[in-house]
Amino acid sequence: MTTPDPTSPPEPVFPSAPAPPDGVVPAGSVPLDYQRFRDEPLELYRELRREHGPVVPILLDGKIPVWMVLGYREVVRVTTDPNRFARDSRRWHSWHLVPPDWELTTFVGYRPTMLFSEGADHRRRSEAICDGLASVDQFELRAQCERVADQLIDTFAGSGRADLVAEYASQIPLRVVTRLYGLDDAESAALQDDSFHLTGSEAPVALQKMQTRMEALIKRVRENPDQVSVAAHLVSHPAGLTDDEIINDLLGSIYAVQQPTSDLIGNALRLMLTDERFAITLSGGRRSVGQALNEVLWEDTPVPFWIGRWAAEDTMLGGQRIRKGDCLMLGLAAANADPDVRPDFHSGAGGNQAHMAFSHGKHGCPPAAREIAEVIATAAIEVLLDRLPDVTLSVPPDDLDWRVTLMMRGTAALPVQFTPAHLH
Structure with missing residues (x-):
């Protein structure tokens, strides 16, 4: 494979792999009901599982065939067998069915x-990024989270009103993570602004700006090797990563952390502000933030589906014949809702952390990244509740909407009111 020019963002590759002789659409494929997926996903999963089993042939946008893996055990099998269910999307035989503007x-x-990446290349690069993330000092991370949270709360504390999604949850993860990578506050703010334009006609320019900022960071790190940051750790890692590899993997991790962690914060705040189990009691206590986060990771996971895996050979899964080149979507939320594993939080099962919210296996979210996401979310919520202890919704709970796509599910807005507070 030709090495991409590091001075410009790499364009996605859309191969024209030949389709199987007998076509690419499995018999019995059903169009995804997007309205039900948005409004009643658990009911939809139950219906699909009842009619088709744990692996369902689905048509996205009416014509793009994928297998939706709904069963918990089946998701585990797919994610723990990278040789059979591979990650390189160039294996897909259905590229000719994908429109250029597909979401x-x-x-x-x-x-x-x-x-x-796959095989030895993935092992080399994942080891480096995992070591880099694991090098983050947990006390420094918590302090950075608290500093960012306090700065954001200061912008609206005196008004007595805020939208905790737009003004708070969506602002925190990228600010924290990019500082850990080695960017200063101004650079972090600029990169965050770029990230808000990664869809639509502005996407190419925004991606180019992000690429340029990361190139400058790596150049600075190589010129000042004694600095302590995730980027510095990657530059000096024995895996011998190229600048292009480091830049691509840092940008990839930024995409992976920003929206899911923002939605984790927003969804957990929504739960705590609408469920009486998390209300403040007469003694001043409430169920823990950790319990709320764990319940959200099970029941309102920010990433309901992940695309995907591509079959490297013909095989069977969940009673279905999977052909080489088929695409599989991991139903992370559906696996969490599998009746064989779903915990009952109302009966005190909140300590069960075997959810699929971070996926699973070698291509799942690395343990260090999970810890960083949970520290960010925990600190964000705890600082908010400490600063604004009487915060309540300013609209009825039924008026809250979800922002739903196939890959993301988050609270669209969280309007709240509270007693105006002094600046920190």
Whole structure:
């Protein structure tokens, strides 16, 4: 494979792999009901599982065939067998059915990042990024989270009103993570602004700006090797990563952390503000933030589906014949809702952490990244409740909407009111 020019963002690769002789659409495929997926996903999963089993042939946008893996055990099998269920999307035989403006293009079009690598290359790059993330000092991380949270709360504390999604949850993860990578506050703010334009006609320019900022960071790190940051750790890692590999993997991790962690914060705040189990009691206590986060990771996971895996050979899964080149979507939320594993939180099962919210296996979210996401979310919520202890919704709970796509599910807005507070 030709090494991409590091001076410009790599374009996604859309191969024209030949389709199987007998076509690409499995018999019995059903169009995905997007309205039900948005409004009643658990009912939809139950119905699909009842009619088709744990692996369902689905048509996205009416014509793009994928297998939706709904069963918990089946998701585990797919994610723990990378030789049979591979990650490189260039294996897909259905590229000819994908329109150029498809909403999942960002997640499916091959790019030279760790996310699409396989075998020895993936082991080398994932070891480096995992070591880099694991090098983050947990006390420094918590302090950075608290500093960012306090700065954001200061912008609206005196008004007595806020939208905790737009003004708070969506602002925190990228600010924290990019500082850990080695960017200063101004650079972090600029990169965050770029990230808000990664869809639509502005996407190419925004991606180019992000690429340029990361190139400057790596150049600075190589010129000042004594600095302490995730980027510095990657530059000096014995895996011998190239600048292009580091830049692509850092950008890939930024995409992976920003929206899911923002939605984790927003969804957990929504739960705590609408469920009486998390209300403040007469003694001043409430169920823990950790319990709320764990319940959200099970029941309102920010990433309901992940695309995907591509069959490297013909095989069977969940009673279905999977052909070489078939695409599989991991039903992370559906697996969490599998009746064989779903915990009952109302009966005190909140300690069960075997959810699929971070996926699973070698291509799942690395343990260090999970810890960072949970520290960010925990600190964000705890600082907010400490600063604004009487915060309540300013609209009825039924008026809250979800922002739903195939790959993301988050609270669209969280309007709240509270007693105006002093600046920190």
